[in-house]
Amino acid sequence: MLNQSASLDLMFQALADPTRRVMVERLSRGPAAVSELAKPLAMSLSAVVQHLQVLQASGLVRSEKVGRVRTCRIEPAALRIAEDWIAARRAIWERRLDRLGEFLAAHPDEPNQGSNS
Amino acid sequence: MLNQSASLDLMFQALADPTRRVMVERLSRGPAAVSELAKPLAMSLSAVVQHLQVLQASGLVRSEKVGRVRTCRIEPAALRIAEDWIAARRAIWERRLDRLGEFLAAHPDEPNQGSNS
Numbered sequence: 001m002l003n004q005s006a007s008l009d010l011m012f013q014a015l016a017d018p019t020r021r022v023m024v025e026r027l028s029r030g031p032a033a034v035s036e037l038a039k040p041l042a043m044s045l046s047a048v049v050q051h052l053q054v055l056q057a058s059g060l061v062r063s064e065k066v067g068r069v070r071t072c073r074i075e076p077a078a079l080r081i082a083e084d085w086i087a088a089r090r091a092i093w094e095r096r097l098d099r100l101g102e103f104l105a106a107h108p109d110e111p112n113q114g115s116n117s
Numbered sequence: 118m119l120n121q122s123a124s125l126d127l128m129f130q131a132l133a134d135p136t137r138r139v140m141v142e143r144l145s146r147g148p149a150a151v152s153e154l155a156k157p158l159a160m161s162l163s164a165v166v167q168h169l170q171v172l173q174a175s176g177l178v179r180s181e182k183v184g185r186v187r188t189c190r191i192e193p194a195a196l197r198i199a200e201d202w203i204a205a206r207r208a209i210w211e212r213r214l215d216r217l218g219e220f221l222a223a224h225p226d227e228p229n230q231g232s233n234s
Contacts, residue, residue: 004140005135007212008133008135008138009133009134009135010130010133012130013129013130013131015125015129015132015202015203016125016126016127016129016130016133017126018122018125018126021122021125022200024206025206026212027208027209028206028209028210029210029213030140030213051154063170074206074210076207076210076211077208079207079210080202080207082203083166083200083203083207085132085138085205086132086196086199086200086203089141089142089145089196089199090145090193090196090197090200092145092146093145093146093191093196094144094193096146096147108126
């Protein structure tokens with residue numbers, strides 16, 4: 001199993017391509033066969049399969065072959081890991097701003113102390 | 118100005134590297150000089166500056182030089198754009214599951230209709 005940092009590398013790398021984001025977007029509306037994923041994309045089926053492999057390696061998408069049809073589905077838990085990483089950093093930043101605001105509210109005169117002296 | 122898709126390419130690309138995530142993590146705790154950002158990283162200052170340039174090109178980080186010191190800060194609105202893109206796809210998937218659950222609750226006998234016949 002990949003460690004968390006290596007997984008995040010692969011997930012963000014997978015999301016850094018507009019074609020792969022279109023595929024994730026399509027799969028968020030429900031499972032789809034590879035041919036269906038390829039339909040709106042102006043590229044060969046083998047190029048679509050390569051993008052699919054990047055998405056699968058990242059854990060964001062999984063697929064299963066039944067008979068001759070490979071059906072792809074999104075892995076929402078993996079999307080959640082990428083989302084949570086970003087959200088946690090934003091939350092740290094926002095808490096810091098809140099604390100700064102509280103400090104300034106509690107010490108209204110201090111920012112100018114020592115100036116003009 | 119970059120369009121939304123090109124910005125997302127650059128942001129996810131910027132986040133797909135562990136060193137750059139360490140830098141974002143540090144900056145989420147407050148602004149920092151380039152030398153301070155470099156301190157925990159086992160690489161040359163010029164390698165750190167290159168990573169910083171990738172983060173700045175993506176809009177996730179901005180920096181300002183005052184005198185001889187370049188101070189970097191995070192751009193929470195940009196982090197938000199990347200986070201929202203993922204969250205929206207996850208939300209579409211979850212609404213779909215909710216609708217499926219409601220459908221099955223309203224039609225308790227139908228999943229087995231036609232089987233064993």
